[in-house]
Amino acid sequence: MNNTTDIRILLVDDHKIVRDGIRSLLIDHEHIHIVGEASNGKEAIAHIEKGLEPDVILMDINMPEMDGILCTKTLKELGYDCKVLALTMLKEDQHIRSMVESGASGYLLKDAGEDELVNAIENVAEGKPYFSDEATAALLRQFVIPKKPQHDPLKGMDLTEREIEVLKLITDEFTNQEIADKLFISVRTVDAHRRNLMEKIGAKNMAGLVRFAIEKGYV
Numbered sequence: 001m002n003n004t005t006d007i008r009i010l011l012v013d014d015h016k017i018v019r020d021g022i023r024s025l026l027i028d029h030e031h032i033h034i035v036g037e038a039s040n041g042k043e044a045i046a047h048i049e050k051g052l053e054p055d056v057i058l059m060d061i062n063m064p065e066m067d068g069i070l071c072t073k074t075l076k077e078l079g080y081d082c083k084v085l086a087l088t089m090l091k092e093d094q095h096i097r098s099m100v101e102s103g104a105s106g107y108l109l110k111d112a113g114e115d116e117l118v119n120a121i122e123n124v125a126e127g128k129p130y131f132s133d134e135a136t137a138a139l140l141r142q143f144v145i146p147k148k149p150q151h152d153p154l155k156g157m158d159l160t161e162r163e164i165e166v167l168k169l170i171t172d173e174f175t176n177q178e179i180a181d182k183l184f185i186s187v188r189t190v191d192a193h194r195r196n197l198m199e200k201i202g203a204k205n206m207a208g209l210v211r212f213a214i215e216k217g218y219v
Contacts (some may be wrong), residue, residue: 001065005031005125006031006032006033007031007032007033007055007056007121007122007125008033008035008053008054008055009026009032009033009035009054009056009057009058009121010036010037010048010052010056010058010082011023011036011037011058012037012039012040012041012043012044012057012059012061012063012071012210013039013058013059013060013087014039014060014062014063014145015060016039016158018060018110018177019037022058022087022117025114025117025195027042029118030170032118033066033149035052035054036052036054039063039064040063040064040067040071041063041065041066041067041070041074042065042066042071043073044057044071045066045071045074045075045078048075053082054082055082056081056082056084056085056121056124056125057082057083057084058087059071059072059084059085059086059087059088059104060087061086061088061090061099062088062090068084068086068088068097068099069099071105072084072086072099072102072104073102073103073124075103076102076103081128082196083105083106083124083125084099084103084105084124085104085106085120085121086104086107087110087117088097088108088109088110089109089110089111091134091135091138092138092196093138093141096135097138097139100139105124105127105128106120106123106124106129106131107130107131107132107135108131108132108135109132109134109135112132116132120132121184133205133207134173136207136210137171137173137207138209140211140214141210145202156198159197159200162183162193163193163196163197163200165183166179166183166190166193166194166197166215167197167209168212168213169182169183170206170210170213170216171193171196171209171210176190176191176194194206194209
């Protein structure tokens with residue numbers, strides 16, 4: 001997105017410290033303006049009904065009175081055209097699927113960095129979907145029905161036994177540290193195996209690795 005294009009943000013989160021933190025992250029991005037805040041879904045809808053017209057709503061999920069899933073669904077049912085980007089700590093498959101089914105345009109975890117947050121906001125404001133690697137992997141697990149392999153689908157791809165172990169653990173949502181602990185290797189070695197897997201498989205990111213594993217029947 002051209003940074004001269006202003007983006008109006010409604011920030012919806014029940015923790016003021018989180019809202020303040022997001023403000024501080026975005027303060028140096030002059031094209032992004034937080035025009036309103038709400039501590040739950042009801043307050044967010046009240047802002048919209050009073051005439052606030054944000055381009056993007058940064059929406060937490062777990063909130064009192066009305067959560068982000070119901071708020072997103074209600075806004076869509078009322079016919080409001082504002083785009084919703086989920087910003088949450090929840091990474092379970094059912095939450096991601098529910099937000100997408102309710103009409104969210106993107107899903108981002110709160111541990112994302114500043115650059116990814118800005119990139120997500122800009123993409124969603126342009127009408128493009130934005131999903132973190134974790135969310136993309138979850139959606140693939142939900143909507144792709146794998147076939148049970150009749151033979152080892154990874155044979156012939158020159159993958160080592162260790163790389164196959166790492167790939168299976170990645171699809172099971174283990175972090176690099178958890179994989180390292182489970183296999184008794186260093187995190188740096190896990191990173192090396194991940195890079196080798198991406199190069200051999202032709203994947204650009206973690207979602208690509210998961211997609212490959214699903215297509216080959218490993219999930």
